[in-house]
Every structure is written in C-alpha cells, then in structure tokens.
Amino acid sequence: MRTRGEICVWCAAVLLAVSGIVRAADSPPVKIVFDESSQRRDLISGSVLPNYTQAERGSFLFYLDRLDKPDKFFNFYHDGVNQGQIGDLRLMEKIQPQYDIWRLRYKNGGKNTPRIHHKAVSFVPLSPSGQPEKRVYVLMNDLKLIDLGEETK
Amino acid sequence: MLKTGFAAAAAATIASPNAYAAQFAKQPGETKIVCVMGDYWHNPVWQEQHVRGIFSSNRDWKVYFVLASRYLTAELLSDTDLLITTRYGGGDALGWTPEPIVCERPRSDIIWTDEHVEAVCDNVRNRGMGFLAAHCTLFCGREEIEDLMGIEPQLHQEMQPMAYNYFNQDHPITRGIEPYYVTLDDQFGVDFKYPSRTTILFTTQAVHDKREMVSGWCLEQGNGRVVGLLPGDHNFAYRVAEFQEIFWRAAHWAMKRDIPPYPNAVKDKKGFN
Numbered sequence: 001m002r003t004r005g006e007i008c009v010w011c012a013a014v015l016l017a018v019s020g021i022v023r024a025a026d027s028p029p030v031k032i033v034f035d036e037s038s039q040r041r042d043l044i045s046g047s048v049l050p051n052y053t054q055a056e057r058g059s060f061l062f063y064l065d066r067l068d069k070p071d072k073f074f075n076f077y078h079d080g081v082n083q084g085q086i087g088d089l090r091l092m093e094k095i096q097p098q099y100d101i102w103r104l105r106y107k108n109g110g111k112n113t114p115r116i117h118h119k120a121v122s123f124v125p126l127s128p129s130g131q132p133e134k135r136v137y138v139l140m141n142d143l144k145l146i147d148l149g150e151e152t153k
Numbered sequence: 154m155l156k157t158g159f160a161a162a163a164a165a166t167i168a169s170p171n172a173y174a175a176q177f178a179k180q181p182g183e184t185k186i187v188c189v190m191g192d193y194w195h196n197p198v199w200q201e202q203h204v205r206g207i208f209s210s211n212r213d214w215k216v217y218f219v220l221a222s223r224y225l226t227a228e229l230l231s232d233t234d235l236l237i238t239t240r241y242g243g244g245d246a247l248g249w250t251p252e253p254i255v256c257e258r259p260r261s262d263i264i265w266t267d268e269h270v271e272a273v274c275d276n277v278r279n280r281g282m283g284f285l286a287a288h289c290t291l292f293c294g295r296e297e298i299e300d301l302m303g304i305e306p307q308l309h310q311e312m313q314p315m316a317y318n319y320f321n322q323d324h325p326i327t328r329g330i331e332p333y334y335v336t337l338d339d340q341f342g343v344d345f346k347y348p349s350r351t352t353i354l355f356t357t358q359a360v361h362d363k364r365e366m367v368s369g370w371c372l373e374q375g376n377g378r379v380v381g382l383l384p385g386d387h388n389f390a391y392r393v394a395e396f397q398e399i400f401w402r403a404a405h406w407a408m409k410r411d412i413p414p415y416p417n418a419v420k421d422k423k424g425f426n
Contacts, residue, residue, distance in 0.1 A: 078308060079194065099310065099364055110294070113308040113342075 029054040029126050033145035035094070043067060043120060043137040052125035056132055057148070059124035060086050064117060067137060075117035076104075082114075092146040100140070116140060174229035177217060184214040184408070185232060189225055189264065190239040193246045195289060195386060200239060203391040207400050210416045221249035222262035227272040234408050235283040236273060239385065240264045242294030265293045274301055278375030283407030285400075288385040291341055302381050303351050303372045307342035312386065314360040315340060317368070317395070325412050326371065326380065326402045327354045333395050339386040342366035355399075357384070369399065371406065378407045 032055050034040055040049040044067065061070035073083040084104065086092075091105040095113060103113045122137040179185040188204055191197020201218055208214050219225045222245050230236065248259035274297055276282040284301065291299070291306040299305065315338045320327040340359045343366075345351045354369035368383040380403040384390035391397065398415040405412040 077310060095307070096364075099362060101307075101310075111306075113306070115310055 027057040028149065029130070030057050030060070030123075031145070031147035031149065032123070032125075032143060033147075035097070035142055035144040038138070038142035040138070040142060043139070049125070049136055049138070052136075054126040054130070055146075056124040056126060059122075059135070060146070061122045062118040062140075063120035063122070063137075065119070067120065067122075070122065071118065076102075076112075076114035077117065078112060078114045081117065084116075086146075086148070089146075089148055091148060094141070094144045097141050097144075102140075170224045170226045171228040174224060174226045177229060179215075179232040179234075182213055184211065184234050186214055186216045186235045186237065186404070187219060187225070187229060187233045188216060188237040189219045189222065190237065190287070191246065192240060192243075192289075195239055196388065197246070199388040199391065200385070203388070203397070204237065204400075207397050207415075207417060208404070221245060222264040222266075222269070225264070225269055225272070227268065227275075230272050230276045230282065231280075233276065233282055235285060235404055236276070237285040237287060237404075238290045239288040241289040241292040265295050265298065270295050270297045273298065277301060277377035277379065281376035281378075281409070283377060283404070283409070284374075284379045285382065285403055285407055286379060287382045288341070291343060291381070291383070300346065301374055302343075302379055303345055303347045303370070303374070304343035304381065305346060307344065307366070309339035309341045309386070310359065310362055310364065312337055312339050313362065314338075315384070315390075316358045316360055317355060317384075318358050318365075319356040321352065321354050324352055324354060324371070326399060326406050327369070330355070330395050330399060333393055335384070335393060335396075336389045337387055338384055338390050340364060340366055340368070341383045342368075343370065343381065343383070345370070347372060354380075354382075369403075371403070378409060380407050 032053060034051055040051065041047070042049055061072065062074040063070060064075065073085055075081050076084050088106055089104055090107050091103070093103040095101055095103050100115045101113055102116050103111065105111045118140065120137060120139050121143065122135050124135050125133050127133055186208070188201070190200040190204065205216055208216055219229070242265040244263055245261040248261040250259055273284065277284045286302050291302060291304060293299065315335045316332065317334070318332050320330040320332070322328050340357055351370050351372045353367050354371060356365060357368040358365050369381060371378065371380045382400065382403060384396060397417065401415040402412045
C-alpha cells in the first residue's frame with residue numbers, strides 16, 4: 001500500500017508531465033526544411049522519413065559523434081570551440097554544407113555563420129495534423145533550415 | 154591651431170568629443186584620413202605602423218588614429234576624405250587615457266553607436282567621403298553599415314595559410330597584381346546585397362579548407378565610394394608588398410583620386426609572407 005508521501009510524489013509527477021504537455025501544445029511548432037538532396041533516412045531505423053516540415057519545440061538534441069550521447073547544445077567554431085543553445089536562436093540556415101557552415105540568427109538580433117561541429121540531430125516531428133510522432137535522427141546536413149521563429153503564439 | 158602632446162591630452166579630458174575633434178579641421182591642401190583600427194583580436198600596433206608606412210610618401214596626407222571611439226564624431230568626419238576601419242561592433246579593447254602610467258583603465262567606449270552609423274553613412278552617401286572597410290568591419294553588427302558595404306557578412310573559420318588566387322585585371326585597384334600567398338590569416342566571406350553594382354576585386358582560397366571566398370570588393374554608394382578588404386587578422390597580410398599596393402590603390406580610388414604608382418613596395422621575403 002502506498003504511503004501518503006508516495007501518492008503526493010506521484011501526483012506532483014503527473015502534474016508536471018501534464019503541464020509539460022500543455023506547454024508543448026501551447027508552443028508553436030518549429031519549422032524544419034529537409035535538404036532537397038537528402039535521402040531523409042533515419043539514422044537509427046534506416047527507414048525513409050516523410051518530408052516533415054514541423055517539429056516539436058524543445059525536442060531538438062544534437063550528436064557530436066555517438067547517437068547514444070545526446071547534447072542539448074551544439075558546438076561551433078568562432079575563434080575557438082563555443083557552445084550554442086538552440087533556445088537562444090531564431091533561425092539556423094545551412095549556407096555552405098561542404099564546410100558544415102550554418103547561418104545562426106539569435107533572438108537578441110546577433111548573427112554569425114560558424115562551422116557546426118555536431119554532426120547529427122534528433123527531434124520529435126509533427127504529423128500534418130500537428131500530432132507528435134516518434135523521435136527521428138538525421139544528419140545535420142539532411143536539413144537546410146530550422147526556423148524557430150517566435151516561442152509564443 | 155593644432156594642439157599637441159599633453160595640451161591635447163588635457164583638452165581631451167575636458168572637451169566634448171565634437172569640440173575636441175574641431176581642432177583637427179582639415180587644412181588647405183591636406184588630405185584627411187581617419188582610422189579606427191584594432192581591438193583585442195586585431196593588434197592595433199602593427200595596423201597603425203603599416204597604414205602609416207603605406208601612406209608615408211604622401212606628405213600632404215594627415216593620418217589620424219582615433220584611440221577612443223567616442224571621438225569618432227560627426228564633427229571629425231565632416232571634412233574627412235577617407236575613413237578606414239577595422240572594428241567589429243562592441244567595446245574598444247582598452248579604455249583610453251592620456252596618462253603615461255595607469256593602475257586602472259577607464260571604462261572603454263563602444264563603437265558603431267547610432268551616432269557613428271549616422272555620421273559614417275551620411276558622410277559617405279551625401280558628402281562623398283571614401284570608406285575603406287577593412288577586415289572585421291563586416292561584423293560591425295549594424296545593418297546600415299553592412300548596407301553601406303553592400304554585404305551580408307560570413308564568419309571566418311580556423312586560421313590557416315591563404316592563397317590570393319584571383320585579381321580583377323579590369324579594375325585599377327587590382328590591375329597587374331599577381332597571385333600570392335600569406336602564411337596565416339583568417340578568411341571572412343561576404344554575400345553581396347547589390348551584386349549588379351558591386352565589383353569583385355580579388356578572391357582567396359583557404360589552403361586547408363579549400364574554401365574559396367571573395368576577399369575584396371568595391372562599389373559606389375551615393376556620392377561616395379566604398380572598398381572592402383577582408384585580409385588582415387595578422388600582420389602577415391600587411392607585410393606583403395602586393396597587399397600594401399592594393400591598400401594604397403584602394404585608398405586613392407575610394408577618394409576618387411588618380412592612383413600613382415606605389416612607391417614603398419618592399420619585397421619582404423623573410424619567410425613571413
């Protein structure tokens with residue numbers, strides 16, 4: 001039989017999970033664009049992915065070398081290796097794929113075009129009706145745009 | 154009358170930047186060049202030495218270096234023939250002081266304020282001041298200056314040797330310049346906002362990356378002329394006689410002057426270039 005304390009912990013966990021779902025549902029999706037030359041192949045399952053155009057905000061994870069070691073940040077080169085947070089960004093736009101160079105536009109108005117060191121990215125895609133689907137893993141170079149736009153509707 | 158030494162230093166501490174700049178009004182027959190060059194990443198010492206060296210044969214050229222960005226004023230630029238900058242947006246590397254010995258530096262100035270942007274754009278577009286926007290100026294962080302330069306900036310990657318492999322033989326700034334090589338530099342890049350009226354002067358290839366980018370260009374903006382020269386993270390770029398000659402010619406072209414032969418060409422081949 002569960003104690004009162006355990007029940008409280010469970011309730012708190014459920015509330016947190018629900019509030020997270022509500023928050024995610026409240027946040028507008030992130031626009032993504034696959035590169036035309038991409039085969040859109042999931043790195044884990046090998047299956048060809050639909051041409052998703054939206055992903056769940058807050059679901060992006062980056063991979064430097066191993067797919068079992070996700071990072072919430074990505075490394076980029078600017079007079080040394082720096083860490084970028086996708087939450088600080090308004091837009092990531094691939095401009096020189098042969099050099100892994102992306103244009104970053106920050107929410108604070110700053111911009112930069114560094115080489116991104118992380119090679120892969122995963123996210124929760126949204127179906128055309130806006131429903132979250134199974135997390136997918138692709139090479140950064142499979143995408144050409146991650147448009148975070150504004151966070152609030 | 155021009156104040157010098159401690160008198161000027163003392164005046165700087167009490168006069169407003171515009172009032173202080175009034176002391177440097179252009180004299181008859183003078184060519185007035187204002188430079189704002191150098192920061193934490195880009196050594197101001199060699200930049201000033203090289204620029205003064207490149208222009209040293211022109212006795213009627215007065216080259217002023219602005220050591221505190223608040224003194225880059227509309228008043229100072231109002232009769233300037235050529236502005237040369239290598240400054241990305243942000244603070245001066247060191248707070249300026251006239252004191253010869255300091256325990257603490259005063260707070261440093263910020264460059265590319267609204268006042269800087271307005272004065273530079275107005276003097277180039279309306280009065281016809283030349284603007285030589287060198288190296289990191291492209292990351293000024295101000296759309297108006299990017300627009301004046303006619304570019305969208307691209308960041309450099311790792312430092313590496315640089316091959317200067319194409320020179321526009323139809324433009325007076327680069328005609329006759331042949332390919333050369335620099336030991337170490339970074340390679341900024343640009344996308345042009347006005348490609349139909351922008352002239353590519355030269356390109357570089359980053360030797361390790363094999364990345365090919367435009368590194369020099371020019372365009373007319375209103376009544377003025379703008380030249381962008383991206384080399385120069387290190388002094389190696391300026392030690393090369395070919396680049397000195399490009400710089401010399403670019404200064405003349407931006408001021409709509411005839412371009413005399415560069416008299417100071419020094420073939421320094423001691424392994425630095």
